[in-house]
Amino acid sequence: MRKKKAKQDFFDKVYRIVSKIPYGKVTTYGLIAEKCGIGSSARNVGWALNKAKNSNLPCHRVVNRNGELTGKLHFVDPDLMENLLKSEGISFVDDHVDLEKHLWKPK
DNA sequence: TGGATGACCTACA
DNA sequence: CTGTAGGCCATCC
Numbered sequence: 259m260r261k262k263k264a265k266q267d268f269f270d271k272v273y274r275i276v277s278k279i280p281y282g283k284v285t286t287y288g289l290i291a292e293k294c295g296i297g298s299s300a301r302n303v304g305w306a307l308n309k310a311k312n313s314n315l316p317c318h319r320v321v322n323r324n325g326e327l328t329g330k331l332h333f334v335d336p337d338l339m340e341n342l343l344k345s346e347g348i349s350f351v352d353d354h355v356d357l358e359k360h361l362w363k364p365k
Numbered sequence: 366t367g368g369a370t371g372a373c374c375t376a377c378a
Numbered sequence: 379c380t381g382t383a384g385g386c387c388a389t390c391c
Contacts (some may be wrong), residue, residue: 303372303373305372322369
């Protein structure tokens with residue numbers, strides 16, 4: 259485990275998928291996890307983003323299964339997440355994203 | 366090597 | 379709706 263060549267596979271996939279989230283769309287940890295081959299462990303997606311938060315990933319477009327912005331507290335500025343999403347035309351219902359309209363499924 | 370951590374999910378009271 | 383509990387799996391130290 260975590261040998262010389264760590265399984266960066268997982269991280270790489272997450273990175274690639276999140277990078278491809280189109281403008282004005284959002285996706286969920288669960289879907290990403292599934293596409294990364296860890297289907298049962300969506301946590302690691304959040305962990306991966308935690309590592310990637312220093313990158314230029316649109317991690318603000320990643321929400322949990324209910325469309326809630328669970329990760330916004332981990333942003334440099336918690337309000338930035340809502341701000342960005344609203345700026346992209348994302349509809350909010352109460353405090354969560356309208357997945358019906360903006361859910362994007364990874365290829 | 367092994368315990369601790371985590372931006373989740375589901376189920377149940 | 380809120381709180382608790384278990385599971386899941388890769389990485390950190």
